[in-house]
Amino acid sequence: MSESLSLSGGVSRPRALARLLGYSLIGLLLFFVPFEIAGRSTILLDHAASALQLHARPLVIGVALLFMLYGALAPWLDGSWRRSLTHTVFSVLKVFGLVIGVAYLLQLGPQALYQPDMLPFLFEKLVLSLALIVPLGSLALVFLIGFGLLELIGVLMQPVMRPIWRTPGKSAIDAVASFVGSYSVGLLITDRMYQQGHYKCARSGDHRHRVLHRVGTVHGDHRQDPGPDGPVEPVFLGRHGGDLRRHRDQRTHLSAVAAAVRIHARGAAATR
Template sequence: METSRTLPLPTNPAQALVRLVLYSSIGLVLFFLPLELGGKSTILLDHAASYLAKSQRPLAITLVMLLIAYGALVPLFSGNWRHSMLSTVFTMLKLLGLGLSVMYLLQIGPAVLFDKDMLPFLFDKLALSVGLIVPLGAMALAFLVGFGLLELVGVLMQPVMRPIWRTPGHSAIDAVASFVGSYSVGLLITNRVFLEGKYTIREAAIIATGFSTVSAAFMVIVAKTLDLMPVWNFYFWSTFVVAFVVTAITAWIPPISRMDDSGGVSDELPTGMTRWQAAKAAGMQQASSAPSLTKVLLDNLRDGVAMAGAVVPSILSVGLIGLLLARYTPVFDLLGMLLVPFVWLGGLAEPLATSKALAAGLAEMFLPAIMLKDAELVVRFVAAVVSVSSVLFFSASIPCVLATKIPLSVRQLVVIWFVRTVLSLLLAAAIGHVAVAQGWLI
């Protein structure tokens, strides 16, 4: 925070405190408290999506098809497809995703597309899950990040941000919002703060490539695909730690360490406040100034629908292209060869197959989960962590980064992806082996 800045007092402190404690507690329960319903123990968000997908399948398919059509057709009507060559390519991929979904539901097309690990898996296990969980998760995130918990935690984290992650104290809010929210919303925040001159180029690059990963709602999909929901909390917090540790390392090594670091702002606390006082004041102020719960939920639902509409058709098209390339070409074998020494060093089974699958994460973050869904436990855990901690992938997050004003090139992003993948792989493998030995991962 800037030295001269003071935090305004809430107009109704008692009401602000109730909102902060009550709504934040609901968010924590929705995302982190496993409950057993119908013989299945998982978080409430997953229970809700599973109920819709299994017990209300016609409704679920209708909703997801509307999302796919929305995501594929909006760029055509808005004219966004003309903005750049990248926008044109991804609009075409979304239209391909719409076409593939129609083909799947009508059972029309080449037989290879209907192999159980092709369109049936992509649509039933991924598209349906993402299409349902992301909008539901967006609303659930309103409780977690909309009423002060994020600001309170952000201020408390200020003393460690600069020495570890080389970013200013206020970036703690941005970093955690990006991680528990979504890369698209996180990148919007990062870009706005960067344009205001409150981040240097290096600081913006650290946050954009280090924290703006898929949301907790997407992590549920990964965990479900790899059969890790029974250890959801261990998986989530392991991924959180790995992602932040890897970001701390990449901030100090090329290519990020060589980026321009001129400008930026001070980290000082508001005048006359202790750390806890400033944290509490920030949380209370956010809880006080936040709109009504109904408005926040509707706003988040709108953002979730927009995000799901953009991502679900890409999952079908890019996912299918990636699977076909993995099955019929050596593309990912060649890229995966660069990862083989690190997979071997991590003590993972089937180094060649595992390396190939992890390399496919550059195309689409779900591909490692798809390709390793039947692997042994530690490999599945590593794939789940790495697919999130790598942050960057061409089907969504890389185009989002390139759409900001942060001066990052495709070459730099690919190098950062490789470094993050290697570091995430080694850390996740170490955690996975220890967890199995201790009985935490079963």
């Protein structure tokens, strides 16, 4: 097939290859290649965040307070604090964190809180860093996972990541970004990949999905894990399977068992 033919997205192959190489190279330079500037060796995103904290501190503090204000008010305005006890607790803690942040800036409260390893450390090293790295990383992340590099790395690293860590090949980008750059960059990439469906719910502790995926040994039957893209086979989990024993939703438990019974019954009927 000629290279002049367009791809399904309406982009020619040479242009798609140029976008893959060019934009992905920008993403690699931003997230994976450390540069030494002013005696500090880290990735460009960290350098940008540090420069903003040094030369535009009032702006950075204002951005951080806006983020904290939004995070504290949003659960109470949209009603998400009612979803569960966990949401309620975290909603209260967000308000508490906003109050502490404002108190720190106004130098209110006991002096014991202003020791170098207390509020100054939390606000200067954690709050201000995250207030910059997260939005900057979100803007730059499109170069890393939006033009085909993620899929390419996923295919190349699948034989390594799957047998050793039982994760998709695409998770190699997570690992390298976390080791080379900031931990917040790794969290940002993980969240974005999960939101886009590159990671399955079965790897996120959702027992309702794990019941329907064969993982490991079931009733002494050693079978191969089909992987995230393999066929879904409802199965019974024995006493040592653990998932159903720890499952809190009894209705979902019974539904999964009923589905397994129906499928096994149909298979038995078909073989008669």
